[in-house]
Amino acid sequence: MHIVVCVKQVPDTKIIKINPKTNTLDRRSAPAILNPYDAHAVQEAVRMKRLIKNVYISVLSMGPPQANAIIKKSLEIGADEGYLISDRAFAGADTLATSYALSKALEKIASIRPIDMILCGKHAIDGDTGQVGPGIARRLDIPPVTNVIEVTELSEKDQTVVVKRKLSGGYQLLRIQMPCLLTVEKEINEIEYSPLPNMLKAARYEPVVWTVNDLQDVDRTQLGLKGSPTIVGKMFTPPKHEGGKRLEGSADEQVKDLITCLLEEKKELFYVK
Amino acid sequence: MSKEYRGVWVFIEQNEGEIEGVSLELLGAGRTLADKLGVSLAGVLLGKNVLALCKQVISYGADEVYVIDHPVLEDYRTESYMKGVILLAEKYRPEIFLYGATPNGKDLASAVATDLSTGLTADTTMLDVDLEKRLLEASRPAFGGNIMATILCKKHRPQMATVRPKVMKALEPDSEKQGVIIEENIELHEEDMRTKVLKIVKDVSKSASLADAHIIVCGGKGLGDQQNFTLIYELAEVIGASVGGTRDVVEAGWLPHELQIGQTGETVTPKVYFAVGVSGAIQHVVGMKNSDIIIAINKDASAPIFDVATYGIVGDALVILPKLIQQFKEILTEKGGEISYAGKI
The missing domain is CATH 3.40.50.620 (HUPs)
Incomplete structure (x- = not known):
């Protein structure tokens, strides 16, 4: 069985700063990391490899040459092989153009080794869209299942997988025919410590790097900025709200004032003696 | 076209x-x-x-x-x-x-x-x-x-x-x-159909109760560490509220992901929302700004959370919270389970 995990290098959004003058990202202000949801997707592939024999795990990323780092990171978690598509032609892609480029790379990977399952993180923390996974599935005409919180059954013989898919208030239990694409939530697993042999392998590993010329049947008008229907019109800080009342006095007085106001306005919510 | x-x-x-x-x-x-x-x-x-x-x-x-x-x-x-x-x-x-x-x-x-x-x-x-x-x-x-x-x-x-x-x-x-x-x-x-629905399970879990809660106490990174975060639970218990956290707090592992409030977490609209040690990043504010009453407690007087707050207390959460808990305890009844039920319905 061949599982391909799509991974993305993202700036650590917890740390990144915005240049207030230009309203653009100061990318130097944050380290680039493996998108946390994608790390869980790689981990889930490793878990499946433990469950059934003969699982081969590849990871695929699109990005600049530095994205090598997250492919190495994926090998530390337990992936067997890594592919990076890197070309200026891919730059500036929105979710539609991204899913197109990745689907072309996946077709090429499938020609080397047929793919049974594609895993993606629920979304990337720099874009927060969650649109690329289902987009890839549509382009390859395989069923997508998003927001997966647990893989409960995996049958290589029947080529089916049973998963729990998170809903607004509960979950769906679904049986899916492979090949299929799943996007995973963080609660699907815990990231484990990488075993030493993986670390050693990753340190020496160089991924397979493809440019657009290495991919087959590519319509270049669907790539990068040209192939992206959406554009960023403007960036702005939202209009400021008025702001309410600042409580004054000592800490004790402020707390007392606050409780008085709350009981005046929302008495029904509190069990007053 | x-x-x-x-x-x-x-x-x-x-x-x-x-x-x-x-x-x-x-x-x-x-x-x-x-x-x-x-x-x-x-x-x-x-x-x-x-x-x-x-x-x-x-x-x-x-x-x-x-x-x-x-x-x-x-x-x-x-x-x-x-x-x-x-x-x-x-x-x-x-x-x-x-x-x-x-x-x-x-x-x-x-x-x-x-x-x-x-x-x-x-x-x-x-x-x-x-x-x-x-x-x-x-x-x-x-x-x-x-x-x-x-x-x-x-x-x-x-x-x-x-x-x-x-x-x-x-x-x-x-x-x-x-x-x-x-x-x-x-x-x-x-x-x-290549996808079969085997069953649908309704789960009235934490996130569901967060979305329906009438009072929410939300803690942010300003609390300092996970140990201090227990004050958030303490306040919530005394007034019968649900507990939530910011993205930072969830990323730091102080709270499970289901309790994250904001753009990539839950959007909530309680009657009363306590934002404690929360700076008020836009991604957080979009998830809570439609609450009826917003109370901000933060030692940074210029924190953007004060712009959306109904009542603001500029002060150290570690000083304010114990006082708030104490004063609420004095005036509210201690009914254990019933109290923690009061904020929900």
């Missing part, structure tokens, strides 16, 4: 015959857009035995309802729902098509956008139109949420967006409002 595309559409998400709140909110937001553009507003309703819901869709603002009623559409699945929505969109060509940013709405919109080769903006929190160019201006927090970006889709139609629940306002339903119901047939066979 865009001349052929007219009208504003809203995907009506229903589960077991009940329409999701966000769909009704989008009918309200869609009504405004449609009126500005001088076009009609339509709801798109798929499911099994859902015809009876059309009246409700119209009463909340739709002029038309496009319905596909089919047994295979009983439960949401990407493959079947996508087929129906694409059939309608290709036949009737709306210029704007909105979906709730729920798990199903996001999933469906992503698949539909790919097949229609059009643009899709995720998790929008503000909608407007450029009348002259008939462009949808879909704005959302970007880059971890400290800034808003307006996304445009100039050359492709329909212009699509998913919209966060609880940020738009539904209209007051008008039961007298008239509308047109357009039923469409579709060829679907269960045996062709």
